[in-house]
Amino acid sequence: MGRIQLKSVTKSFGDVQVIPPLDLTIEDGEFTVFVGPSGCGKSTLLRLIAGLEDMTSGTIDIDGSDATDVPPAKRGLAMVFQSYALYPHMTVRKNIAFPLRMAKLDQAEIDRRVEGAASVLNLADYLDRRPGQLSGGQRQRVAIGRAIVREPAAFLFDEPLSNLDAALRVGMRLEISELHERLETTMIYVTHDQVEAMTMADKIVVLQAGVIEQVGSPLELYRTPRNLFVAGFIGSPKMNFFEGEEAAKHNAHTIGIRPEHIAVSNTEGTWSGIVSVSEHLGSDTFFHVHETGLAETLTVRADGEVDFRHGDRIHLTPRSDVIHRFDAQGLRIG
Amino acid sequence: MARTVTTRRKTLNTAFAWAVGLLIFFPILWTILTSFKTEAQAIASPPIFLNFDWTLENYAIVQERSDYMRFLWNSVIIAGGSTILGVIVAVPAAWAMAFVPSKRTKDILLWMLSTKMLPAVGVLYPIYLLFIQLGLLDSRGGLVVVLMLINLPIIVWMLYTYFREIPGEILEAARMDGATLKEEILYVLTPMAIPGIASTVLLNFILAWNEAFWTLNLTAVDAAPLTAFIASYSSPEGLFFAKLSAASTMAIAPILILGWFSQKQLVRGLTFGAVK
Amino acid sequence: MATQHSRSVARFMMAPAVILLLGWMLVPLTMTLYFSFKKYLPLRGGDLGWVGFDNYVRFVSSSTFWPAVQATLVIVGGVLAITVVLGILLAMLLDQPMWGQGVVRILVIAPFFVMPTVSALVWKNMFMDPVNGLLAHLWRFFGAEPISWLSEASMTSIVMIVSWQWLPFATLILLTAIQSLDSEQLEAAEMDGAPPLKRFYHIILPHLGRAITIVILIQTIFLLSIFAEIFVTTGGAFGTRTLTYLIFQRVLESQNVGLGSAGGVYAIILANIVAIFLMRIVGKNLDA
Numbered sequence: 001m002g003r004i005q006l007k008s009v010t011k012s013f014g015d016v017q018v019i020p021p022l023d024l025t026i027e028d029g030e031f032t033v034f035v036g037p038s039g040c041g042k043s044t045l046l047r048l049i050a051g052l053e054d055m056t057s058g059t060i061d062i063d064g065s066d067a068t069d070v071p072p073a074k075r076g077l078a079m080v081f082q083s084y085a086l087y088p089h090m091t092v093r094k095n096i097a098f099p100l101r102m103a104k105l106d107q108a109e110i111d112r113r114v115e116g117a118a119s120v121l122n123l124a125d126y127l128d129r130r131p132g133q134l135s136g137g138q139r140q141r142v143a144i145g146r147a148i149v150r151e152p153a154a155f156l157f158d159e160p161l162s163n164l165d166a167a168l169r170v171g172m173r174l175e176i177s178e179l180h181e182r183l184e185t186t187m188i189y190v191t192h193d194q195v196e197a198m199t200m201a202d203k204i205v206v207l208q209a210g211v212i213e214q215v216g217s218p219l220e221l222y223r224t225p226r227n228l229f230v231a232g233f234i235g236s237p238k239m240n241f242f243e244g245e246e247a248a249k250h251n252a253h254t255i256g257i258r259p260e261h262i263a264v265s266n267t268e269g270t271w272s273g274i275v276s277v278s279e280h281l282g283s284d285t286f287f288h289v290h291e292t293g294l295a296e297t298l299t300v301r302a303d304g305e306v307d308f309r310h311g312d313r314i315h316l317t318p319r320s321d322v323i324h325r326f327d328a329q330g331l332r333i334g
Numbered sequence: 335m336a337r338t339v340t341t342r343r344k345t346l347n348t349a350f351a352w353a354v355g356l357l358i359f360f361p362i363l364w365t366i367l368t369s370f371k372t373e374a375q376a377i378a379s380p381p382i383f384l385n386f387d388w389t390l391e392n393y394a395i396v397q398e399r400s401d402y403m404r405f406l407w408n409s410v411i412i413a414g415g416s417t418i419l420g421v422i423v424a425v426p427a428a429w430a431m432a433f434v435p436s437k438r439t440k441d442i443l444l445w446m447l448s449t450k451m452l453p454a455v456g457v458l459y460p461i462y463l464l465f466i467q468l469g470l471l472d473s474r475g476g477l478v479v480v481l482m483l484i485n486l487p488i489i490v491w492m493l494y495t496y497f498r499e500i501p502g503e504i505l506e507a508a509r510m511d512g513a514t515l516k517e518e519i520l521y522v523l524t525p526m527a528i529p530g531i532a533s534t535v536l537l538n539f540i541l542a543w544n545e546a547f548w549t550l551n552l553t554a555v556d557a558a559p560l561t562a563f564i565a566s567y568s569s570p571e572g573l574f575f576a577k578l579s580a581a582s583t584m585a586i587a588p589i590l591i592l593g594w595f596s597q598k599q600l601v602r603g604l605t606f607g608a609v610k
Numbered sequence: 611m612a613t614q615h616s617r618s619v620a621r622f623m624m625a626p627a628v629i630l631l632l633g634w635m636l637v638p639l640t641m642t643l644y645f646s647f648k649k650y651l652p653l654r655g656g657d658l659g660w661v662g663f664d665n666y667v668r669f670v671s672s673s674t675f676w677p678a679v680q681a682t683l684v685i686v687g688g689v690l691a692i693t694v695v696l697g698i699l700l701a702m703l704l705d706q707p708m709w710g711q712g713v714v715r716i717l718v719i720a721p722f723f724v725m726p727t728v729s730a731l732v733w734k735n736m737f738m739d740p741v742n743g744l745l746a747h748l749w750r751f752f753g754a755e756p757i758s759w760l761s762e763a764s765m766t767s768i769v770m771i772v773s774w775q776w777l778p779f780a781t782l783i784l785l786t787a788i789q790s791l792d793s794e795q796l797e798a799a800e801m802d803g804a805p806p807l808k809r810f811y812h813i814i815l816p817h818l819g820r821a822i823t824i825v826i827l828i829q830t831i832f833l834l835s836i837f838a839e840i841f842v843t844t845g846g847a848f849g850t851r852t853l854t855y856l857i858f859q860r861v862l863e864s865q866n867v868g869l870g871s872a873g874g875v876y877a878i879i880l881a882n883i884v885a886i887f888l889m890r891i892v893g894k895n896l897d898a
Contacts, residue, residue, distance in 0.1 A: 014437075050506075050510060052506050052509065052510075054614050071509075071615070072506075072509045072510050073509055073510070073511070073512040073513060073514065074512075077510065078510060078511075079506075079507065079510040081503045081506070081507055082503070083501055083503050085501065085503040085504045085506065085507035086504075086507075087504060087507075087508075087522055087525075087526075088504075088526065089525040089526055098508070098511050098513075098521075099510075099511035099512050102511055102512035102513045102514075102517060103512055146507075146511065150511070150512075339707050343707075344707050344708055344709070347703070347706040347707065347708040348708040348709045348710065350703065351703050351704060351706070351708050351711075351714045352710065352714055354700065354703065354714075354718075355713075355714040355715075355717035355718050356717060358717060358718050358720075358721065358774070358777065358778075359717040359718070359720050359721075361721070361729070361732055361733065361736075361737065361774065362720055362721065362724065364736065364744065365728075365732050365736065368736065377742040379742075379747060379750075380747060380751070381744060381747055423626050423627050423630060424627055426623030426624070426626070426627075427623060427624045427626070427627035427628070429620075429623060430619070430620035430621070430623040430624045431620075431624065433616075433620075434616050434617055434619070434620035436617065436620075440893060442624070442628065444889050444892065444893055445631075446627070446628075446631055447889060447892065448882075448885055448889065449631050449634060449635045451831055451881050451882065451884070451885035451888075452635065452639075452878060452881065453834060453835045453854065453874070453877040453878055453880075453881045454835055454837075455835060455837070455853075455854045455857045455858055455861075455873075455874060455877055456639075456642055456857075456874035456875065456877045456878040456881075457638035457639060457641075457642055457874065458857070458858065458861050458862070458870075458874065459641070459642065459645060459861045459862075459867050459870060459871060459874070460637070460638035460639075460641035460642055460645075461638055462861075462862070463641070464637075464638075464641075483630060483631070483634040486627060486630065486631060486634075487631065490627055515616075515619065540723060543725065544723070544724075544725040544726065546725060546726045546727050546837065546838035547835070547837045547838065550727075550837070550838060550841065551858075551862065560725065561725050561726070561727045561838070562727075564725065564727040564728050564731055564842075565727045565731075565838070565841065565842055567731055575735060575736055575742065578731065578732070578735060578736070579732075579736070582728045582731065582732055585725060585727075585728050586723065586724050586725060586728050589723045589724075589725070590720060590723050590724070592723075593719070593720070593722070593723035594716055597715065597716070597719050597782065600719075600722070600779075600782060601782055601783050601786045604779065604783075604828060605783060605824050605828065
């Protein structure tokens with residue numbers, strides 16, 4: 001069981017309040033992702049849950065009991081750190097066994113659980129190596145192994161993939177998702193990468209400057225971002241925003257349209273402009289369009305086969321059913 | 335990428351560097367060689383470099399006449415005792431400053447360093463007086479304490495710079511894994527810190543061994559370490575070159591050997607981590 | 611980043627070191643200050659009462675003061691100049707590719723590990739002795755009249771001995787600094803057409819700037835208080851009486867504690883002026 005409830009939690013470092021009063025409930029078994037730009041307080045929030053930082057005020061409940069003053073070791077949570085934080089002087093086996101040794105389990109049980117974790121994570125051949133002899137991906141697995149053997153109430157991940165190269169990142173992303181499917185344990189995952197958030201989360205918490213901007217499932221955030229910040233943060237390439245005349249036509253201060261919701265043509269369209277750069281990804285092509293009279297640059301996502309070159313005139317037609325409208329405060333209308 | 339150079343260039347470098355290295359090392363080499371000569375050969379004109387009758391008699395004489403072992407033992411006790419005591423006091427302090435830094439940590443560290451800058455001669459008389467009052471003059475215990483205090487800032491600093499290299503996340507991981515503070519220090523911090531602690535011990539042992547202000551001024555007979563033993567050769571026995579050399583060699587040999595192990599740590603220790 | 615609990619543990623763990631050093635600093639310092647305002651002659655009447663700033667005035671106006679200041683400056687300045695210049699050259703030499711680099715490094719560093727009394731004594735007798743010293747042999751070999759180093763060229767001799775002891779320190783630190791220089795920077799400069807001498811002035815020397823400053827400051831603090839080298843060689847005679855040695859003589863040899871303490875206070879002030887600069891650099895490095 002791992003239901004975690006934060007009630008009017010705040011955190012200040014000296015005079016600086018990094019987290020203003022915040023309420024959040026993470027349901028048992030949920031994969032929750034905290035996402036936001038660097039410095040938004042997402043790691044601090046995770047560390048508050050872990051107990052590695054004191055809260056300035058507020059309470060934290062884990063499984064219905066107050067854990068506010070419980071030291072990290074006693075909260076029944078496991079954490080995977082950004083640097084993996086493996087013990088360099090211990091073998092993989094000892095690293096994974098460490099939390100069990102601390103819990104004073106008997107040796108047979110420790111061995112059983114370590115072997116179990118190692119086979120799940122494909123680490124069986126590396127048990128007697130030291131962390132220094134492992135690749136980044138293997139170290140990551142050891143860190144996860146150390147977390148799962150404890151059978152914790154919840155897993156906390158602090159940007160665990162940011163030190164891996166792009167290809168490995170995709171693989172590990174999948175592995176963590178599979179792990180969650182199998183264990184069905186609460187997981188809280190911190191990242192600044194909205195792609196990780198979208199692909200892994202049951203629930204995304206978007207943070208900015210310590211404030212929760214929106215909480216919801218990935219598709220909720222994608223379809224109905226509550227404000228300009230979330231609209232701009234979720235989705236890649238970034239949503240296009242226009243103000244002024246074009247926005248006024250839709251009775252809004254600002255309107256937003258995602259690059260994938262604009263159709264391209266070389267003959268006719270609602271808007272037109274000049275292609276400055278076209279990026280061919282194979283499956284898709286991104287066009288950066290200038291001189292549309294709407295904004296400095298407009299980004300459009302088209303099929304991989306579509307071919308426009310630098311300097312070509314391009315005609316654009318937005319899908320009117322997915323235009324996002326925002327008021328002067330940046331909040332969503334409708 | 336290090337660039338490859340021509341063999342000719344490398345040969346020239348090698349020859350020149352070795353020549354300079356040997357020139358700098360020469361006084362030590364000459365002392366060691368002279369210690370194996372007879373007194374007559376030691377002052378022979380022109381000087382004899384290698385072609386002399388090797389003898390160990392100087393060592394025997396020095397040992398017999400001055401009770402070298404007692405001085406050596408004093409040096410070991412004083413240098414070793416002050417280093418161990420210093421490390422015991424410094425490890426918790428360095429741990430606290432490295433892993434639980436506060437706004438005042440930097441000020442405390444710099445203040446500790448500033449006590450190291452206090453010129454010994456400025457406090458010579460008070461210490462001398464206190465030693466007389468407390469009956470510590472010419473005692474090993476007194477010197478252990480004084481040398482511990484003068485090296486404590488360096489010990490704290492060195493340990494601090496080593497501890498700071500241990501990522502805080504690893505200790506937090508231990509905490510998350512259910513380790514108590516004691517277990518965290520015992521199973522995680524200490525094994526990772528051992529190399530740093532060893533280097534610190536080594537360098538401070540050397541510094542304490544060679545310390546020659548307090549050891550000369552606060553000892554007479556009973557507690558005199560090797561620095562004082564050598565100073566007693568300043569005249570007129572100093573004119574017996576071979577014996578002087580034997581005594582000198584015995585005084586520096588242990589440290590030269592330890593020094594070879596500590597050259598890397600030397601930089602960090604003596605620049606307070608400012609140059610790495 | 612820590613919890614309240616770990617903070618109070620931390621304070622408790624720092625306490626012994628802080629209390630010891632605080633005591634070590636305050637107790638003798640207070641006593642030195644106290645004595646410096648007294649006429650205090652332990653062997654000739656003991657405490658003869660308060661004299662105000664008398665000791666401070668007498669220490670500075672005594673005929674031995676300015677020569678001592680001069681001797682101190684010559685030794686500190688001379689040793690600094692020699693060790694820094696030779697240290698840079700030596701560090702650059704040791705940074706070149708060669709065979710047996712490790713051994714050469716050890717040969718160069720070795721003098722630092724020789725205890726001061728030994729190096730002073732070995733130099734005094736086996737090298738600088740006017741009759742049997744190796745330098746006398748060398749002089750005679752070239753047909754020159756041997757010099758009685760420690761009486762005729764006393765300052766040069768002391769500077770030589772102390773430089774020999776401290777050259778390894780300067781070399782080692784500068785070598786460490788040179789090795790941290792990104793070789794791509796030098797290659798970039800080479801691509802930009804800078805000849806070796808220009809590369810030295812515009813890239814290597816500025817890169818070494820901080821290390822050189824540190825060498826100068828740390829050595830100054832140690833050099834201001836060199837003692838054994840003078841104690842063993844000249845005993846302060848032949849114009850080699852430095853401030854440190856003068857104070858030592860006042861306090862322990864002539865047992866004029868009041869006067870010596872006033873000198874001690876001057877020495878503390880002097881050391882602190884140097885220390886402030888050193889602390890600034892070290893402090894900046896802490897933030898990085």
